[in-house]
Amino acid sequence: MHPSRFSASRRQLLRAGTLTPAGLTLACLGVSAAEPFPSRTIRIIVPFTPGGGTDVVGRTLLVGMQAALGQALIIDNKPGAGTVIGTDIVAKAPADGYTLLxxxxxxxxxxxxxxxxxxxxxxxxxxxxxICTGPNVLVTRAGSPYQSVADVIAAAKAAPGKLTYASSGNGSAVHLAGELFKNMARVDIAHVPYRGAGPAYNDLIGGQVDLLFGTAGGVAKLVAGGKMLPIGITSARRSAAYKDVPTIAETLPGYEADVWYALFAPAGTPPAVIATLNAALRKAAETPAYRDRLANEGLTVAAGTPEQMTRLMRAEEARWRKVVVDGKVTID
Structure with a gap:
């Protein structure tokens, strides 16, 4: 082709907006301008230390998601500041679907x-x-004098501020479950936050703290091994996985503080990428093996659409804002 005729044709294409210079190069090479998603490893930020309920929920789920996506997914634990550190990493990450929360x-x-x-x-x-929902569990260590929710309330009223309860960190769901308990029971129990569930579990078993609010999945093995004694479930109804454990509401009517687990991405992530991730998650979560695994931990699969999760988020923000304000909850 004559150089001037090629240049004119190229200018016409660019003027029409049908081809960018980069796109022309790729087209000449027979390469698509759009990179298929995913084409490399996806990093999942978990804002907790290893060994907690999020690990139980996440690591098994990721096996199924990897199979659905055809790419590796890795968990990267980034604990600290009541999950704020890990969440902030994702909030500031590129909106390309390769860094998730x-x-x-x-x-x-x-x-x-x-x-x-x-x-x-x-x-x-x-x-x-x-991903799923489930109760939190109020536990004590084996051999504790507090064998029921009523025991805890009575001891707390007899000696305000003496009892301690551990959580996996300030701002965690289990922290607020404890604060709601204190507010509704009108008792003073000191909160001891940890940098993750694992250290909190160790100190409860070792006797450094009296009580612990933990996730159903996180404490399951320690309860089964006899190292922890569950005395109350935070859900409105008893859990099949803790069928002999009463709800806290049976002693403290109206109390309810379940936890949920979900997957998030940086704002601005393309809708097509969100849809791909959502489809892979739902496929992995809805397998009988995964449902059975979670059921053994006291959790229920509840995977849905991004829009449903957004509605839940706004409702939960409003719900816990009331708990924070009414209970005058503050963190250091």
Whole structure:
């Protein structure tokens, strides 16, 4: 082709907006301008230390998601500041679907509990899907004098401020479960936050703290091994996985503080990428093996659409804002 005729043709294509210079080069090479998703490893930020309920939920789920996506997914634990550190990493990550957040209802709680978040929950993070829901569990160590919720309330009223309860961190769902308990029972129990569930479990077993609010999945093995004694479930109804454990509401009517787990991405992630991730998550979560695994931990699969998760987030933010305000809950 004559150089001037080629140049004119190229200018016409560019003027028509049908081909960019980069696109022309790729087209000449027979390469698509759009990179298929996913084409490399996806990193899942978990804002907790290893060994907690999020690990139980996440690591098995990721096996199924890897199979559905055809790419590796890795968990990267980034604990600290009541899940804020890990959440902030995702909020500031490129919106390309390769850095995601797997967290709990702590993300909705922190929206009102933490006064100066380094990110805007509504503007910087977008929902991929709800994964599952389940109760938290109030536990003591084996041999504890507190064998029931009534024992705890009586001891707390007899000696205000003497009892201690551990949680996996400030702003976590289990922290607020404890604060709601204190508020409704009108007792003073000192909160001892940890940098993750594992250290909190160790100190409860070792006798450094009296009580612990933990996730059903996180404490399951320790309960089964006899190292922890469950004395109350935070759900409105008893759990099949803890069928002999009464609900806290049976002693404290109206009490309910379940936890949920969900997957999030940076705001601005393309809708097609969100849809791909959502489809892979739902496929992995709805397998009988995964449902059975979660059921053994006291959890129920509840995977849905991104839009359903967004509605849940807004409702949960409003719900826990009321708990924070009414209970005058603050963190250091």
């Amino acid at each position: 797997m967290t709990t209802s702590a993300i909705a709680i922190n929206d009102s509990l933490v006064k100066k978040l380094p990110y805007d929950t509504q503007k910087d993070i977008t929902e991929v899907a709800l």
